[in-house]
Amino acid sequence: MSYSHFLPFNILAFVFGTVVGSFLNVVIYRLPAGKSIVKPPSSCPFCGTVIKPWHNIPLLSYIWLRGKCANCGAVISPRYPLVELITGVFCLATFRRLGIxxxxxxxxxxxxxxxxxxxxxxxxxxxxxxxxxxxxxxxxxxxxxxxxxxxxxxxxxxxxxxxxxxxxxxxxxxxxxxxxxxxxxxxxxxxxxxxxxxxxxxxxxxxxxxxxxxxxxxxxxxxxxxxxxxxxxxxxxxxxxxxxxxxxxxxxxxxxxxxxxxx
Ligand SMILES: [Zn+2]
Structure with a gap:
């Protein structure tokens, strides 16, 4: 059973991909800067405010906050939703091709x-x-x-x-x-x-x-x-x-x- 034709699993695969993409954004930002990937929790690169969990939902938060920090209004790089979207799409495509x-x-x-x-x-x-x-x-x-x-x-x-x-x-x-x-x-x-x-x-x-x-x-x-x-x-x-x-x-x-x- 590959489950790849069952719609809820397709949605789940895409959502899972965007969550992983959100983590990749942390890797992309912190790794070259020599910062830890696990600590501290995600914060705004401009004002340092810790991002609240409900402001950290892949794709949706960026759209909801119109690409700005909820605290200081600084413009957030479109790279964040882009990486989440790409990772989501590839997760879905991989699931469709290979199943679980x-x-x-x-x-x-x-x-x-x-x-x-x-x-x-x-x-x-x-x-x-x-x-x-x-x-x-x-x-x-x-x-x-x-x-x-x-x-x-x-x-x-x-x-x-x-x-x-x-x-x-x-x-x-x-x-x-x-x-x-x-x-x-x-x-x-x-x-x-x-x-x-x-x-x-x-x-x-x-x-x-x-x-x-x-x-x-x-x-x-x-x-x-x-x-x-x-x-x-x-x-x-x-x-x-x-x-x-x-x-x-x-x-x-x-x-x-x-x-x-x-x-
Ligand atoms: Zn900020």
Whole structure:
């Protein structure tokens, strides 16, 4: 029984996702600042007032308070409801795809890691090791113990992703004398590879390079700052991995149906 066609469970999955998203907001805000994730309770970043439980309901509180702090009226970043909404939607989508079984919790945790990494990288241009490093053994054990991948497939994905990125960043460093690909990206793609095997790495890197280039060129034209515009690569890798989870296998089936050589 997957229960995925029973409406109340679908609603519950979405609500559960928004609650987890609310926690991810705390992680995104506190982790780069080196603050504890569990203590103290959520407070307004401007006036420091502890947020009352009924003002801390995912999505609804933001709408009800019109995006402002209930005490000082400071504007709350739209990132808060955005992360809650995205996490809710992905929780629902994962539930619809996998039903309630161990793989659901593994995959949803993997997705939560990608969401937190994306928003932290967007704001700080770094991917915290506390998320990406434990993410690698988590992705390996999660995919192997749930029977989704063999340990060989997972390990090859891990090494293909991490190894190729490490080599690229090493070569770039030798040639240009500075860091192009961050170490955080190396660990992130290793984590993605351990969960999606090498086809996932290939898809993710192609997707991230393509979409990253399009966005990068678009930003260059808008800002006219030239090539110095810094753009974090992590969010594009995370987006690529998420797309692979949903459309990757279909993409490869389509690709091979065109008569492409099998490898
Ligand atoms: Zn306030």
């Amino acid at each position: 079984q161990p793989i659901f919790f593994v995959e949803f945790t993997f997705i939560c890691l990608l969401i937190a990494i994306t928003f932290i990288d967007l704001e700080t241009m770094t991917i915290p090791d506390v998320l990406s490093l434990p993410g690698i053994p988590f992705a390996f054990l999660g995919s192997v113990l749930t029977g989704m991948l063999t340990w060989k497939a997972s390990l090859i994905g891990l090494l293909a992703g991490g190894g190729s990125f490490w080599l690229l960043s090493f070569i770039y460093y030798i040639i240009r004398g500075k860091e192009g690909l961050g170490g955080g990206d190396v660990k992130l793609i290793a984590m993605i590879g351990a969960y999606t095997a090498w086809p996932g790495v290939l898809f993710t890197v192609l997707f991230a390079s393509l979409v990253g280039s399009i966005v990068g060129i678009g930003m260059m034209f808008r800002k006219k700052e030239g090539l110095t515009t810094m753009l974090p690569f992590g969010p594009f890798l995370a987006m690529g991995a998420l797309c692979y989870l949903y459309w990757g296998p279909a993409f490869f089936r389509w690709y091979f149906s065109l008569g492409a050589p099998k490898y």
